[in-house]
Amino acid sequence: MKAYPLVVFISGAGSTLKAIIDAANNYKIVAIICNNPDALGIEHAIKANIPCHVIDHSKFADKQSFEAEIIRCLSFHDFKLIALAGFMRILSPEFVAHYPDQIINIHPSLLPKYPGLNTYHKALANNDTEHGTTIHYVSPEVDSGTIIAQEKFAISKDDDNNSLAQKTKSIEQKLYPQVLNDFMPKYAQKDAK
Ligand code: GRF
Secondary structure (H helix, E strand, C coil), X not given: CCCEEEEEEECCCCHHHHHHHHCCCXXXXXXXXXXXXXXXXXXXXXXXXXXXXXXXXXXXXXHHHHHHHHHHHHCCCCCCEEEECCCCCXXXXXXXXXXXXXXXXXXXXXXXXXXXXXXXXXHHHCCCCEEEEEEEECCCXXXXXXXXXXXXXXXXXXXXXXXXXXXXXXXHXXXXXXXXXXXXXXXXXXXXX
16 A cells, blocks of 8 residues: 655644654655744654744734645645644634645544643543543534544543643554554545545
8 A cells, every 4th residue: 555645733742743753654744844943843853854844823923824824835745634743723714624624633532521721630620530532533613523533541549630641642652653554544545636
């Protein structure tokens, strides 16, 4: 099977990006978009020799011009899918509509529980017995598109914010590459022109 071309969006440490780079088999990362010039994840792109467009959202007058610059940069690449991996900007409905059914995200909760931020805190505050992660299509409403995959684990009585973050990230770093390698090729190649 020919590897399909993938773009990854990041904002921070890029630990998920690193896992996606290391496990690439049925996909090939052709570009990375990063909105944060200080993101440590940029190093992973440089080391892997993957073009990385650093587009600092704070330098743009509004979301529309920021996203227009992302679209301009993406126009230089041929790709089938965009994977958001710790990308901390909310994409506008117009941007999402520009790439219909082509954007997926990983979110650190068992959606539809806890869309948005502070998911570990919310799970602990509610005395939840389990937590996990969700991979889903991106739709105009935040963290609410069709679910592709979920994985969960039991919360132990000793867990705190940090340990929940660590446990979640460790399953995310296996699940995201697995979904990109095993599930998404069927989708990404379906419409191959
Ligand atoms: C992950 O927990 C993901 O679920 C969330 O952001 C985190 C990614 O962090 N959307 P990193 O920048 O990949 O380390």
